């Protein structure tokens with residue numbers, strides 16, 4: 001579904017993504033992890049048309065290089081951000097509705113908004129101002145706006161950041177349901193290894209923009225190079 005080949009992004013002297021190649025199959029939950037500054041969010045910025053790049057990104061066979069972000073969204077690629085982005089002057093339902101305008105039909109779709117609110121269990125909060133919701137509520141609204149575009153693939157950027165154990169469990173269940181019940185392929189950037197090993201079928205670890213390891217998550221987290229560059233001996237001893 002998404003094929004990334006020899007992707008490179010330089011910011012001046014800094015090589016943020018370095019000759020990176022990977023493939024995400026339809027229906028998969030695919031994980032990406034690595035140290036702070038490894039280039040993870042930059043990969044999303046490249047896939048969603050925020051920056052130009054060297055190399056190739058094919059989505060369902062279509063090259064997306066040079067395409068505007070709204071055109072990429074129309075193709076079926078949507079994303080969330082590490083810090084929830086909501087619209088302060090809009091309610092939860094209105095914020096989710098904004099996503100409809102970036103989907104394949106570009107038209108507001110009340111039935112779709114209602115369906116997403118029910119799916120996210122947000123009925124009680126639908127008329128609350130989005131920026132007055134708690135962190136989990138804001139995250140759900142952001143995910144809801146992304147789902148309103150009717151994505152084929154959803155890119156989640158550290159969805160668990162700042163969440164407690166109970167919220168992490170809720171979000172994990174939600175991500176599984178988006179994948180299984182809505183049929184959305186997912187890429188998830190995350191630092192919590194237990195989340196990645198439970199959710200993903202394939203895990204890519206990067207450092208300094210380049211691949212360190214890729215494969216079965218349980219095997220990848222035992223890779224000595226991954227332990228050395230990212231997880232640390234302490235993690236290996238305690239896991």
Ligand SMILES: Nc1ncnc2c1ncn2[C@@H]1O[C@H](COP(=O)(O)OP(=O)(O)OP(=O)(O)O)[C@@H](O)[C@H]1O
Pocket residue numbers: 011014016034035036037038039040041042043
């Ligand atoms: N627009 C930009 N201009 C210049 N440098 C940038 C830009 N965006 C990212 N970088 C740099 O590229 C490198 C990779 O950043 P990126 O945000 O992709 O890392 P990350 O793996 O997502 O980190 P974190 O886990 O902290 O979110 C960093 O050194 C960052 O400072």
